[in-house]
Amino acid sequence: MVLTDKEKKLLIRVLKKEKIKVFGKKEKKDDVSALLDKLEQSVRNEKVNKVKPSKL
Numbered sequence: 001m002v003l004t005d006k007e008k009k010l011l012i013r014v015l016k017k018e019k020i021k022v023f024g025k026k027e028k029k030d031d032v033s034a035l036l037d038k039l040e041q042s043v044r045n046e047k048v049n050k051v052k053p054s055k056l
Contacts (some may be wrong), residue, residue: 005046010037 003011015036019029 005043006042010040012036012043015039 015032018024019032019036
């Protein structure tokens with residue numbers, strides 16, 4: 001399943017809210033943190049990998 005940039009940003013916001021919740025299992029928070037890190041890294045990689053066409 002391929003996510004668009006907009007979907008990734010929405011998912012990141014939802015995961016950040018889930019991470020902040022007071023009640024929850026520690027294992028669940030660890031899983032949320034790991035997934036959040038992966039998504040943020042994916043977004044950063046997309047920004048870095050964008051290559052501007054040369055003007056030649």
